[in-house]
Amino acid sequence: MATTNSRTLARFMLLPSVTLLLAWMIVPLCMTLYFSFIDYNLLVPGDKEFVGFLNYEFFLTDPAFFESFFNTLYLVTGVLLITICGGIGLAILLDQAIWGRNYVRIMVLAPFFVMPTVSALVWKNMLMNPVNGLFAHFAIWLGFEPIDFFAQMPLFSIIIIVSWQWLPFAALILLTAIQSLDREQLEAADLDGAGPFSKFFYIVLPHLSRAVTAVILIETIFLLSIFAEILVTTSGGPGYSSTNITYLIYTQSLLQFDVGGGSAGGIVAVIIANIVAIFLMRLIGKNLEG
Amino acid sequence: MGSITLKQVTKNFDDVNVIKPLDLEIKDGEFIVFVGPSGCGKSTLLRMIAGLEDTTSGNIEIDGQDATHTPPAKRGLAMVFQSYALYPHMSVRNNIAFPLKRAKVSPAEIESKIANAAKILNLTDYLDRKPGQLSGGQRQRVAIGRAIVRQPSAFLFDEPLSNLDASLRVNMRLEISELHKSLATTMIYVTHDQVEAMTMADRIAVFNGGIIEQVGTPLELYQHPVNKFVAGFIGSPKMNFIEVPNTETNETTSLGVRPEHFIISQDAGTWAGKVGVIEHLGSESFLHVTLTNGTTVTVKADGDCPLEYGDSVFLTAQKNKVHTFDTNGNTIKVNN
Numbered sequence: 001m002a003t004t005n006s007r008t009l010a011r012f013m014l015l016p017s018v019t020l021l022l023a024w025m026i027v028p029l030c031m032t033l034y035f036s037f038i039d040y041n042l043l044v045p046g047d048k049e050f051v052g053f054l055n056y057e058f059f060l061t062d063p064a065f066f067e068s069f070f071n072t073l074y075l076v077t078g079v080l081l082i083t084i085c086g087g088i089g090l091a092i093l094l095d096q097a098i099w100g101r102n103y104v105r106i107m108v109l110a111p112f113f114v115m116p117t118v119s120a121l122v123w124k125n126m127l128m129n130p131v132n133g134l135f136a137h138f139a140i141w142l143g144f145e146p147i148d149f150f151a152q153m154p155l156f157s158i159i160i161i162v163s164w165q166w167l168p169f170a171a172l173i174l175l176t177a178i179q180s181l182d183r184e185q186l187e188a189a190d191l192d193g194a195g196p197f198s199k200f201f202y203i204v205l206p207h208l209s210r211a212v213t214a215v216i217l218i219e220t221i222f223l224l225s226i227f228a229e230i231l232v233t234t235s236g237g238p239g240y241s242s243t244n245i246t247y248l249i250y251t252q253s254l255l256q257f258d259v260g261g262g263s264a265g266g267i268v269a270v271i272i273a274n275i276v277a278i279f280l281m282r283l284i285g286k287n288l289e290g
Numbered sequence: 291m292g293s294i295t296l297k298q299v300t301k302n303f304d305d306v307n308v309i310k311p312l313d314l315e316i317k318d319g320e321f322i323v324f325v326g327p328s329g330c331g332k333s334t335l336l337r338m339i340a341g342l343e344d345t346t347s348g349n350i351e352i353d354g355q356d357a358t359h360t361p362p363a364k365r366g367l368a369m370v371f372q373s374y375a376l377y378p379h380m381s382v383r384n385n386i387a388f389p390l391k392r393a394k395v396s397p398a399e400i401e402s403k404i405a406n407a408a409k410i411l412n413l414t415d416y417l418d419r420k421p422g423q424l425s426g427g428q429r430q431r432v433a434i435g436r437a438i439v440r441q442p443s444a445f446l447f448d449e450p451l452s453n454l455d456a457s458l459r460v461n462m463r464l465e466i467s468e469l470h471k472s473l474a475t476t477m478i479y480v481t482h483d484q485v486e487a488m489t490m491a492d493r494i495a496v497f498n499g500g501i502i503e504q505v506g507t508p509l510e511l512y513q514h515p516v517n518k519f520v521a522g523f524i525g526s527p528k529m530n531f532i533e534v535p536n537t538e539t540n541e542t543t544s545l546g547v548r549p550e551h552f553i554i555s556q557d558a559g560t561w562a563g564k565v566g567v568i569e570h571l572g573s574e575s576f577l578h579v580t581l582t583n584g585t586t587v588t589v590k591a592d593g594d595c596p597l598e599y600g601d602s603v604f605l606t607a608q609k610n611k612v613h614t615f616d617t618n619g620n621t622i623k624v625n626n
Contacts, residue, residue, distance in 0.1 A: 184373050188369065188371060190363060191341075192388050193363035193389055193392040194388070202380075
């Protein structure tokens with residue numbers, strides 16, 4: 001099927017979808033690039049004049065930028081740590097033969113189906129609320145002062161919420177990986193005198209490395225652009241303590257009406273995402289090869 | 291030391307009984323082969339001896355000690371799996387070292403044991419490769435190496451050659467036999483291939499439906515099978531069975547004649563038949579002969595057999611080479 005004829009036809013057939021995808025990506029990117037170089041504020045009507053790298057200068061020298069940059073980093077690494085470690089633990093538990101295992105697996109997946117805004121609201125109002133929240137009631141019952149999560153530890157609270165959402169995803173991917181482990185290898189390890197810990201560290205964990213890599217890559221893509229959870233719970237505050245880059249761009253362009261500055265921030269975010277992607281692929285991408 | 295005694299051992303999976311009460315004594319240094327069709331319980335019994343399956347009832351004794359509930363690692367046995375079960379992310383060296391490291395053997399001793407095992411198994415050049423970079427035969431040798439270094443009291447092989455191609459299988463068969471002679475350790479070998487059983491075993495245990503039909507040396511099984519099943523299972527090509535009505539008891543008995551025990555004649559004989567397909571192997575030929583009563587038998591003839599498709603022949607069994615079975619398939623002892 002690899003004649004010149006069929007290959008030409010194949011390219012021709014691919015053309016519409018490739019064109020569409022390209023346009024879908026290129027047009028907004030070019031518009032953002034264009035906006036990032038002009039003085040474009042919705043509150044200031046008049047000429048949108050070319051200002052060079054001024055927007056970038058303002059965005060990158062803003063103290064909020066550094067804070068939100070590190071917040072983004074903490075958010076991504078924190079959630080990754082919790083979901084990977086918790087996911088491996090959960091996957092091992094779910095792999096055990098327990099009664100009603102299939103139902104338990106579906107239940108575990110449930111948080112992943114809840115919309116980010118809804119789960120953030122549930123956590124904010126029902127669990128973490130310092131007056132009515134379950135945690136507050138629990139703290140009072142134990143004789144402690146309730147913690148005002150979003151005031152005292154805003155970023156940590158958001159990490160917890162996002163982790164709760166992504167834990168099932170990690171657990172499910174890792175569970176399928178555990179299930180694909182050759183049982184004879186574990187039996188051989190049994191005969192070789194390996195205890196549960198040796199078996200986990202020398203056989204299960206290395207077997208999981210590819211799945212863990214996949215989870216890290218996929219989650220990172222989504223975690224860099226966490227937005228709804230922040231908007232619903234802390235609105236980036238107090239101050240900028242729970243603002244990530246995505247949220248900073250939102251405040252810049254939609255709360256301060258500075259489209260130019262926001263666009264510059266957007267381009268910066270694109271560059272950061274690419275740096276992270278290259279870094280990750282270098283670091284762990286080799287795990288995905290054959 | 292490596293004597294293993296099974297006393298009234300049974301195994302149930304839920305309600306299904308896969309091994310009926312079974313006694314077997316395996317002597318120290320013996321090469322015993324469990325052979326039987328698939329699903330006969332031979333692998334399950336091996337896994338019970340290894341400790342990978344619980345024993346439902348009965349006792350397993352290793353070196354005179356009751357080991358029925360001993361965890362696998364404490365039994366002092368090493369197993370070679372059908373899939374080799376090598377650890378894919380570890381080099382050959384680390385695969386072989388794994389059981390030693392778990393046993394907290396000193397690094398210097400580990401190094402010397404690996405070197406020794408690698409020399410025996412011709413793996414010295416491959417120690418730093420991963421299992422994925424090795425051929426089937428080499429992987430097999432690594433699995434054996436991992437078993438050897440532990441100096442177990444007995445080796446358990448679970449169909450180790452079934453993933454290899456035919457020529458490699460013959461080589462590995464020899465290597466394992468050679469290994470057994472040089473180590474003189476007890477080996478239990480599970481296979482469904484009777485050729486492997488015949489060529490390697492000191493003693494063979496023929497399994498069928500969760501029971502042992504017969505235990506004996508290869509020649510005992512070949513010459514004196516206790517029943518039709520063993521007679522048909524041991525020997526290649528299979529023994530021919532010819533139904534004969536018994537005029538005295540009004541029952542049909544079955545006569546068993548191996549292909550190599552027929553005398554072919556074109557003039558006269560016990561059974562008349564027509565030659566069907568002839569398989570020429572060079573050193574010998576196998577004739578498929580359809581007898582007048584409709585039974586098709588396989589007959590071994592010389593390599594330069596002049597017969598052709600459609601020829602009429604007469605067959606006679608060699609003297610004292612006929613096995614007689616009653617209606618239940620048990621051998622009827624001939625008093626001569």
